[in-house]
Amino acid sequence: MTREKTFLWYLNHADGTVPWQPEYRVPPSLDHLRGVAAEIDRLGYYGVLCTAREPIALVSATRALRFLIPEYPGVKPPALMAEQAQVFDHYSDGRLIINQVNGADPVLARYGRFEGKDERYRVSAEYWATVRAMYGDDTAAVDGDYFRAGPQYKPAIAGPRQHRLPIWGTGASPAGLAHAAEVLDVYLSFLAQPDALAKTFDAARAAAAAAGRDLPCGVLASVIVRDTDDEAWAHFEWQLARTDPVEMARLADRNLRSFGFGGLDEITSDDPQVQARIDALRAGRLPGRAELEFAPGLASGLTTWTSGEPPFDIAGKGSGNYLIGSPRTVAATIERLSEQVGADHWILSGWPLAAEARRFAEQVIPLLSRELAPR
Template sequence: MTLKILWFIPTHGDSRYLGTSRGGRHADFSYFKQVAVAADTLGYEGVLLPTGRSCEDPWTVASSLIDATRRLKFLVALRPGLVQPVQQARVAATFDRLSGGRLLVNLVTGGDADELEGDGLFLNHADRYQLSTEFLTIWREVLARSHHGEPLDFAGEQLKVRGAKVIYPPVQAPYPPLFFGGSSPEAHELAAQQLDTYLTWGEPPAAVAAKLADIRERAARYGRTLNFGIRLHVIVRETEEAAWAAAGELIQHLDPATVAAAQKKFAAMDSVGQRRMAALHGGQYDPGNIRKGLEVAPNLWAGVGLVRGGAGTALVGNPEQVAARIREYADLGLQYFILSGYPHLEEAYRFAELVFPLLPLGVREKLVQPESIAGQPQDRLPPSGGGTPQAFQGARYTGPFGEIVANTYLPKSAAAS
C-alpha cells in the first residue's frame, strides 16, 4: 500500500509553545499561503483545514489557496445543521470545478454543545447523527445525479427536498471523496453506511485496530469497504534525544491552571472521541519528565492533548522511529496520515526532508535532495521504475541542493560522501 500524507493549515493559530501567547505566530492569509505552498512544493497529498468557531472559515480559506497551489488537495469540512445539503453540494461542486478536482470533504458532526448552540443547532448527540445521515444521503445523491441532470426528491425525519438539482457537476464523479472521524457507535454506523474514508485520532495501535475491525464488520453488512486514515501531530528530529527535548519545549510554558481549564471544557463535550483522547493522560503531567504518563505507546505522546482539543497525540522520535510507527499503523490498514507540527511551516519541511525518504509514499511530483536516492547523478531524472525508492519515483530535480561552497564547489551528496 502506498501512503498518502496530508499536512494542516493552522487557521486557529500557530505557535512554538502550547497554551501561551509566547512564541505565537500571526496566522493570516500570507502565512496560510506559505504553509500551503510549502506542502504543495514538498509533495504532500493535501492539507486539512479545521472547522469551528475558533477557526477561520475553512471554505473561504481553501478557496483563497486554489490559485496559489498546483496539485495540493484540500480536505474541507461539511457541518450538517449549519448549512443546507443542496446548497453545500453546490459549494462543493464549484470548488471541485475551480480547483480541477482537488476537493476532499470532511464530515464534522460536532461534539461541543455550547459551540453548536451558539451557531443555532440545538440537537443532542443521537439526533445530530440522524441529521448527518439524512444530510449525507441528500448531498451524495444530488451530486451523483448532477452528472445526468436528474432531480432528487427526499423526505426524512429532519430534512426534506423536492426537485433538488445541482446543474454544474463536480469534476470528481460521483462526488468528491468523503472523510469522517468519530468514535461512538452512531459514528461507526454512519461511516459504514456512507463514508469513503474513516479517520481516527492518534490512539495506540491496539485501540485503533479495534475501531477499524468494528467499522469493517459494520460496512460488510452493507456490502461496502472503506479506506482508513489517522490524524496525528509529529515531532521528528535527527536524534531521539532531540525529538523528546523538542516535545518538552513545546509544553514548557504550560501552567496547571490552563491545563485544568482545558480539561474541564473537554470533559463537558459529548464527543466520545474527545473523551478517549482525554483518558490517555487524565490531564496529569510531570514537567520534569514529560514522557511519564504521556508516552501512551512507543513514540506516541499525549502531551499535545493537555490543552488542545481534537487530535491530542504526537509521534515523537528520530526519522527511523517515526517512520516505523507510521508503518505500524499502515499495517493495520491505514493509508491516509494527516499530520501537523508546531510551527506548521518549519515542521512541514522537517517532516518531508527527514521522513518522506523512509516511507512508501504515493507522492506526486516534488523536489528531492539527490542524497535521498543513492547513486543517482544530480543531473539525471530517476528511472520510472526499479532502482529508486518508491517515494521518489517520478521526482524532478532542480539542484544543485545545498549552498555552493566557495563560489565554485557543489555541496557533496550524502551518497557521494
C-alpha cells in the same frame, strides 16, 4: 509487504513554535496561510486538513493539494452545501474532500442544531445522501425525515465534477459505525494505544463489510522529527516548558464539562498514567514525559486540532497524541502501526506547520519505501 500510504498535513490559523500559547503564535493572515499551503503542495503531500475559514482562497496558491474541509451536517441547507462543493471543485479542478464532523452539543447549539448524538448520525446520513445527489445535479425535490427542498431549478455550475463527493469522518459508537458504513469513504481516528486503535478500525471495517463495502482507515496524529531521538524529545519538552499550566487546567476543566465528563476535579481514570496527568493539572503543573509517553516514540501532547478537546489525553479521545523521534524512529513507528492497525492514510500536524511538514517530507517519507530494520 509495505502497506501503501498517503500523507496529509494540517492547515490552520494557529501557527508558530508553540501555537497554543499566544506569545509564540504567528499573527494570522491570509498571506501566511497561502504560503504554508504552497509549501505543503510543493512538498508533495496528498492533501491538507484545512480548518481555516476561507479554504477556497488558498486554492490558487496550490496545484495538486487536496483540501479536506470540516463540515457539520445540517448546519448549511443541502442545496447550499452542494453548490459550494461544486464551486470549490470548479476552481480547484476537483480537489475537495469533506470531513464530516458529528460535533458536540455545545458547538452545534451555537448553529441552531439540537439533535442528540445518535440522531445526529441519522441526520448526517440523510444530509450527505441529499448533498451528493444535488452535487451530481439531481434536480428532484426532497422530502425526507429531516430535510425538505423544492426542485433545483438552477443552471448547473460548470467545471470539473467528481464522480462521488468524497466524505471522510469518524464515529466509534454503534450508531457511528453504522453511519460510517453507509456514508464514509475513509474512516478516521485520532492516534491511540495501538491495540485500541486496531479494535476501532476493525469494527469500522466489519460494519462496512456487512454493508458490502470496503472502508479504508486513516490516523490523525502530531509529529516531532529531529536528527536524533533525544533532540526530538528535547523539543517536545521545550514546548511543554513554554506552556502555561494554569491555562491548560482551565481549558481542561471547561472542555471536559462541555463533553459531559464532569470537571477536572471530578474526572478519574483506571489508567495510572492518565490519572497522573489529571493529578498534575490539578496540582497546577504540566505532566512530564513519564506521564505522557504511553508507548516507545508515542506520547500525549498539546495540539491545535480543535479548541474543544481537553489538553493532553485525559478523556480517552487521543486528539493530542504524538509520534516523536529521529526520522528512522518515526518512519519505523508509522510502518509498524500501519500494518498493526491497518492504516491507509496519515493526517499529521507539527509546528511551525511548514517547517515540520518539510522535515517530515524530506526526512521521513523517503524512508518508508526502504528497509527500516534497526542498524
